[in-house]
Amino acid sequence: MTQTTCDLLCGGRLRIRQPRQGYRFSIDAVILAGAVRPAPGTRIVDLGAGCGIVALLIAARRPGTSVVAVEIQEELARLARENTAANGLSSRVEVVCGDLRRLERRDLGGAFDWVVSNPPFRHRGSGRLAGNDSRALARHEICVVLEDVLHAARRLLDPGGRVSLVYDAGRAADLLSGMRAAGLEPKRLRGVHGTPRHAARLLLVEGIRGGRPGLRVEPPLFLFAAPGRYTPEVQSFFDLEPRFAGDPEVDFEQETR
Numbered sequence: 001m002t003q004t005t006c007d008l009l010c011g012g013r014l015r016i017r018q019p020r021q022g023y024r025f026s027i028d029a030v031i032l033a034g035a036v037r038p039a040p041g042t043r044i045v046d047l048g049a050g051c052g053i054v055a056l057l058i059a060a061r062r063p064g065t066s067v068v069a070v071e072i073q074e075e076l077a078r079l080a081r082e083n084t085a086a087n088g089l090s091s092r093v094e095v096v097c098g099d100l101r102r103l104e105r106r107d108l109g110g111a112f113d114w115v116v117s118n119p120p121f122r123h124r125g126s127g128r129l130a131g132n133d134s135r136a137l138a139r140h141e142i143c144v145v146l147e148d149v150l151h152a153a154r155r156l157l158d159p160g161g162r163v164s165l166v167y168d169a170g171r172a173a174d175l176l177s178g179m180r181a182a183g184l185e186p187k188r189l190r191g192v193h194g195t196p197r198h199a200a201r202l203l204l205v206e207g208i209r210g211g212r213p214g215l216r217v218e219p220p221l222f223l224f225a226a227p228g229r230y231t232p233e234v235q236s237f238f239d240l241e242p243r244f245a246g247d248p249e250v251d252f253e254q255e256t257r
Contacts, residue, residue, distance in 0.1 A: 002075055010240045014060055016083055018051040023076070025053040027223065027234075028118055028202060031192060032166040033057035034237030035204050038114055040064025045108065045156055047100045047117040047149055048072075052080030052093070054116055059092045060240055068108050069095045072143060100144065100152040114162045115153040119146050121168040146174060150182035157184075157209040165207075166192075169200040176205070176215075185211035190218040 003020040009030075018024050033054045038044060042065045046055045049069035059067050069084075071077040077097035084093045096108065105111050146167075153163045163184050167175045169191060179186050184207040191200030200220065225231045 004079065009057070009238055010060065011238075013240055014056060014087055016051060016053055016056065017079055017086070018053075019075075019079070023050060025050055028166050029053045030057065030237050031202075031204065031221065031234065032116060032118055032164065033061070034234075035166075035190075035206070036062075036114065036116055036164050038062055038065050042066075042113045043110075044068070044114040044116060045070060045112045047115060047152055048119060048144070049080055049095065050076050052083045052095060054118065055080070055093050055095075056083060056087060056089060057237075058116070059089050060087065066092045067094070068112075069093060070098055070100055070103065070108075071095065072097070072099050101148045103152060103156070105156055108156065111158040112156050112161060113158065114164070115157055116164045117149050117153070118166050119149045120144060121171065146171075146178055147182070150178050150184060154182050154184060154209055159210045161209050163207045163209070165203075165205050167203050167205065169203050172203055175203065179205070179207050184209055185213060186215050187211055188216050188218060191220045192223065193220050194223050196220075196222060 002022070004017045005020050007016045007018065008014070009016060016025070029050070030053070034057075036044070036058055038058070040063065042062075044055075044058060044065060044067045046067060046069045049055055049071040052069050055067040055069035059065060069080055071080055074097055077095055080095045084090050084095060098107070149165075157163065163179075165175070176186050176189075186205055186207045188206040190204040192202035192204060193200050204221065221233065222231050223234055
């Protein structure tokens with residue numbers, strides 16, 4: 001059996017077991033969950049859920065939502081189920097071990113209002129492959145490529161439904177063109193920088209299935225206020241009670257017309 005660690009988030013109120021060796025979640029997953037602001041009653045699917053971190057953060061921070069967490073690797077899906085039960089969220093988070101390339105709405109109980117995903121960033125032939133298989137599958141386009149994630153999102157969303165992604169800033173052109181080609185119009189874009197002195201490393205992008213053209217580029221998100229210390233906004237993503245308002249909400253209902 002894979003050795004695991006138990007990591008505490010949200011002041012110890014959320015306990016996440018993940019592999020000691022292999023794919024472990026990073027700040028990418030935390031800021032993705034923090035960027036999603038669903039209303040009560042929203043039905044969400046997390047594509048490539050790993051140990052369940054994004055699904056659990058969203059469910060814990062947004063009462064009234066329900067999340068289906070899809071993970072292709074059996075060992076990670078098992079951990080996600082255990083984490084869901086251990087945090088008392090089994091009534092609102094369902095873990096499905098399956099291949100997102102083959103999933104249809106009927107497989108997951110119907111259409112969704114929101115898709116979230118942290119897709120593999122790296123082309124299969126780029127850089128060094130991670131030594132652990134689970135880490136390689138999560139980071140490199142081995143089983144799943146970006147287009148697979150985007151087309152799965154379109155299949156699973158109702159018209160007007162939203163998709164939120166965190167992705168490598170160096171592949172911005174691939175991401176935005178791929179979203180439009182899949183019928184997921186990019187509507188909000190935010191660069192994620194280590195500090196104001198650093199170029200963006202990641203992008204947070206939100207799109208709408210069937211949305212009208214028109215992209216809002218938002219102020220950057222800075223990770224660190226000082227070495228080893230997150231900015232107040234990033235730190236708020238670890239809290240169970242959302243407390244950082246950020247920019248005003250965009251009226252997405254108007255944007256879809």
